[in-house]
Amino acid sequence: MHDFPLSKRRIILNINSEDVDIYIRAADLLLDTIRESLGLTGSKPGCLNGDCGACTIILDEKPMKSCLMLTLEAEGKKIMTIEGLKNTPIQKAFIEHFAFQCGYCTPGFIMNCHSLIKNQPNADPHTIKEWLQSNICRCTGYQEIETAVLSVLRKDYNK
């Protein structure tokens, strides 16, 4: 008979600048922990295979697909989810340029874009494409998302 461990261990995660004390299974995906244990459902499951990017979070300043990580691996790292972003320029730009429709891919896209803006404030079109290719949006024609990202990057140039 297959052994089926549901036994849990205690772990402290730093998420959106707060330490949370939770119990997890060794096999739990970071995405599932974020959604089910912490109730932060902004990060979405889309493929659980790293193909669609809907679950993108920011881990120690870099975008990461939370479906490709075990929760255990995130211990000691700084996790930021869409719920940790408030009134950022990229969120405003997404609204202004209608860069979302159904909204399901939006949190993942915004996390990726936000991280791009922070890490590569002078990103050229090639870099933007390289970063954002990891997410799929099935509703827009991507032009709106491109406009939104560029609008934020250009404002950064002006500073």
Place this chain on the structure above:
Amino acid sequence: MRVIGKSVGRKDAEEKVTGAAKYTDDYIFNNMLHARVVCSPYAHALINSIDWSKAEKVPGVRSIVTGVGLPLTGEEIRDRSPIAFKKVRYHGEVVALVVADHPAQAAEAASLIEISYTPLPVVNSPRQAFQPDSPLVHEHMEAYEINVNVYPEPHTNVAHRTKIRKGNIEKGRMESDVFVEGSFSFAPSDHAAMETRSCFAEIRPNGDVIITSSSQAPFMIKKLISSYFGVEIGKIIVNTPLVGGAYGGKASVQWEFLAYIAAKSVEGRPVKILYSREEDILTAPVHIGLDATVKLGCTRDGILKSAEILYLFDGGAYADKSPDLSRAAAVDCTGPYHIENIWCDSLCMYTNHPYASPFRGFGHSEVHFAFERTMDMLAKKLKIDPLELRYINAIQPGDTTPTQVLLNKSNVGNVRACIDKLKELMDWNGETKIESGKHTVRTKGVACIWKTSTIDPNASSGVILTFNPDGSVNLMSGVVEIGTGTKTVLAQILAERLRLDYDKIHVKMKVNTQTTPEHWKTVASRGTFMAGRAVLAAADDAILQIKSIASCILRVRVEDLEIDSGKVFVREEPGINLKFEDVVYGYTYPNGNSIGGQIIGRGNYILRHMTYLDADTGAGKPGPEWTVGAQGVEVEYNTINHTYKVVKAYSVIDIGQVLNEKTARGQVMGAMSMGLSFGGRETFYFDQHGRVLNHRLRTYRPLRFGEQPEYAVEFIHTPHMEAAYGARGVGEHGLIGMPAVLGNSLSLAAGVELNHLPLIPEQIWRAKRRPQE
């Protein structure tokens, strides 16, 4: 106008950019159980036995359900058991369902169910299905319960046949000097919405069935669960929160049956089912495939005289909505052209492929690919400009459609105006092939499109308005917010009619079939039209109530009152007025006497004068209006390795009236992107056993960021007189011509007729190697 046409912000914007927006799977409860499906690895096989003895020993397993004793389901033909019984008919079909405490336990148990199959010969294409000696997918079709207007042919694989017999095809042939004929095909593909299908259901102690689903059709779920499982319809309550992309793929009811069956198997406890991406691609309904032959005849001057068409749709293993899809394709079986003599057979074929549901455009991008490619072949033979050929044949008021509907200035858009605009936008001067590099050429391709919707003739839409004490309004409509922004547009229509600030309109996004009035299904680009009319009716109802109360208080006749900016006032003396907040929640006189009460506005809309199609000729009125358009694309093609880049894509759509500029453009661009993706790369690859080989987003690969062309979108404004502010449906139309324009531009670039999708470099390479007919 104060708010119509303006790009006001979407009502769902803040929720969606902060992660606060909730979709079905985001509702997480402690007491919820989890269901997991076991899928067939075969496309066609007998089920010999199912052994769950190991599975049931997995800790946390609550129940295991098979197809024994379940009712047959199907909106057009009741041919499908929600869980396969005795036989499987497609790869990915559900064979068993496991319910457990934790999703991991359910998955573990599902993997331990042992099923023995005897594989059967597979029907692997609609052409094969059409052969007299083909194996049968359904041996006893005659035993099925069949919907009105569906004509299956027992002892064959024909699930439905629509016949179009307009004019006299013999006469049309006689009058024609030039003929072309083309054959076209493409396999089924996927909607690939980012949110996979999910649902949770419970049965309460009082018998209420409460279902929450990622669906475009919550009211249909209610109806079908009632009809199939014998539950009193008023005891079924369906919730639909925001939906993460649908494109027609969530208009079919499938996973909801599973959630309901699962809940029933555990004494009504809440059970959630969330399809994995692989299940979402394989098990859930797909985008229909097609095999087509189009023969056109015209005079030497290019006047179309005859169209002879055979459409064989790949409906897959079960009928679901495919008979309707093949019928819609017959309704607009030609492009938007005036052709006196049309003979078309549009067949929905059973095959051993995943079964089809609607897909954005509902059969139209599929038949337009075949028809508009043939138009280009005809132009080539006639040696005339393909856009000119389309212009001279463009359908106009006074002409009749294939189903013999007489067109007028309102029920059809202006095709010629779209062509003129496209010409200007594309800088079009005939078909040209320009060498843009050592091994690259640039070409442009064009097509014209049209579409009416063929929803049920008695489909209706309702709206309820309730006022708040501050004079603001709550808008409740059964339209599901699937991403199109329809509820934002409805708020604009309401603000315009009530002459009220847009910010004073509060929209209820979530649909609840008990408290939200019905909107048949959120499909067919009909949300704005039907719910828009219902909004106007509800607004007028509320306005009359406000004026009635005000007339009493102000002691004037109702007819002398006007409303504007949250006030009701005497037309001649606006100084005599009342604020909405003093009227809409009851008016209280200084001594405490009160009249009125909360204003509740109600309105509905049902389509006018729709008819079923005649079984022998197809004559009938299937839809209220035709949105038309002209589209194009410019590609840069590499003559050595057959790769290409879509440089620019163009759409000119006769939208009637733009209600929200950015939303409308977003709909058109998004649809164009999806159409280019469908035409250029998306397909299921089937092996010889009918199994889908690419059921992940890594191998089934939609367009990604940076692969999009530059978009050019323009609108023509021929109002549809019956619609709110004249607006025409526009959710699907940007998609319709894209596969055709891609085929037309690449056929010119590659110097070979490209009649099969998707147009990947290998496809072009194969076409070039094939000897030309």
